[in-house]
Amino acid sequence: MNILNLIAMRVLSAAALALGCGAAWAQAVQSVTLPLETARLKPSKLAGYQLALQKCGICHSADYISQQPPAMTAAQWTAEVRKMEHAYAAPLSDGDVAQIGEYLAVTYGGAKPTLGPVAAAPVPAAAPGVPAAAVDVQAVLKANACLGCHAVAQKIVGPAYHDVATRYKSDPQAQAKLEASIRAGGSGKWGPVVMPPFANLSPQELKALAAFVLKQ
Ligand code: HEC
Ligand code: HEC
Numbered sequence: 001m002n003i004l005n006l007i008a009m010r011v012l013s014a015a016a017l018a019l020g021c022g023a024a025w026a027q028a029v030q031s032v033t034l035p036l037e038t039a040r041l042k043p044s045k046l047a048g049y050q051l052a053l054q055k056c057g058i059c060h061s062a063d064y065i066s067q068q069p070p071a072m073t074a075a076q077w078t079a080e081v082r083k084m085e086h087a088y089a090a091p092l093s094d095g096d097v098a099q100i101g102e103y104l105a106v107t108y109g110g111a112k113p114t115l116g117p118v119a120a121a122p123v124p125a126a127a128p129g130v131p132a133a134a135v136d137v138q139a140v141l142k143a144n145a146c147l148g149c150h151a152v153a154q155k156i157v158g159p160a161y162h163d164v165a166t167r168y169k170s171d172p173q174a175q176a177k178l179e180a181s182i183r184a185g186g187s188g189k190w191g192p193v194v195m196p197p198f199a200n201l202s203p204q205e206l207k208a209l210a211a212f213v214l215k216q
Contacts, residue, residue: 040194041065046113048103051096053185053196058148058157059088065108074105074114091145135208144198146209152216159190161216168214178210179203 041052041062056065068080078101084090085097092100098115105111141147149157168174181189183206185197201209 042107044103044107046099046103046106046115048099048101049107050197050200052100052103054198055090055092055096055145055148056084056100057194057196058090058145065104068108070109072105072109074101074109074111077101077104077109077111080104091142091148093143133208135204137208137212140201140205140209141212144201149195157193158195161213165214165216174214175207175210178213179206182206182209 041049041056043049056062072080078097081092081097081101081104085092102111102113102115106113150159150161152161154160155163164178168178171177181195182198183201184199185195187194198206
């Protein structure tokens with residue numbers, strides 16, 4: 001199996017998920033071992049860096065980005081991100097497109113930042129009295145593209161949520177460990193592929209997501 005086939009499979013699996021047939025597709029590719037990602041996105045304090053980690057790693061490695069011509073302008077980078085949204089159904093909001101476009105233009109093309117200083121989005125203060133149960137888990141999963149990389153029953157880029165629940169079933173620290181994993185991302189617990197950090201999520205959202213995963 002060569003690398004292009006693997007990339008094609010990741011793309012198709014995301015597309016299949018968008019169409020709501022992720023489980024069936026994932027079943028077909030469950031025997032595939034994903035390759036170690038060799039190229040990583042260049043770090044930056046711009047908010048678009050965190051978004052790019054979360055949303056550009058679903059279908060292909062960062063090689064695709066580092067191989068673009070160095071003279072690309074901010075407008076060209078933003079158009080490239082827009083193309084991912086429109087041609088390939090990458091899960092991106094208008095705000096994501098602007099911020100990721102800026103990050104790529106500044107970090108890879110030497111452009112000046114235009115969206116102002118947006119270092120690490122602050123974690124929203126916990127609204128007192130709002131229980132995790134009030135969080136719309138499906139909406140949070142969708143907004144953060146979790147389901148581009150995870151399905152309940154089958155491994156995609158990340159482990160199946162059912163496998164996560166099984167592994168932590170008798171661990172009394174499971175809830176806290178998963179909240180920390182989702183917030184910080186990382187690799188090595190399930191394989192070499194890196195999960196991006198989700199430091200933008202509120203404590204209630206992290207609680208609700210971890211509880212949801214543990215119930216699968
Ligand atoms: C839903 C899947 C998907 C997501 C998510 C995605 N891409 Fe792509 N990307 C593709 C496909 C498909 C190609 C074309 C692959 C090919 O031609 O071999 C591609 C190609 C590219 C290329 C190469 C130039 C080109 O236009 O073909 C760049 C650069 C790129 N993507 C950047 C990004 C960035 C930046 C993000 C995050 C905003 C992103 N991609 C997210 C599917 C995706
Ligand atoms: C770009 C792909 C990607 C995205 C997007 C993503 N994940 Fe992951 N996730 C992974 C990978 C890869 C791993 C395995 C990491 C490891 O081996 O340590 C993982 C692991 C996990 C685990 C298990 C952690 C542990 O401690 O065992 C949970 C729970 C999880 N993800 C939840 C989420 C949630 C919730 C979201 C959305 C907020 C999300 N993931 C978004 C790729 C992703």
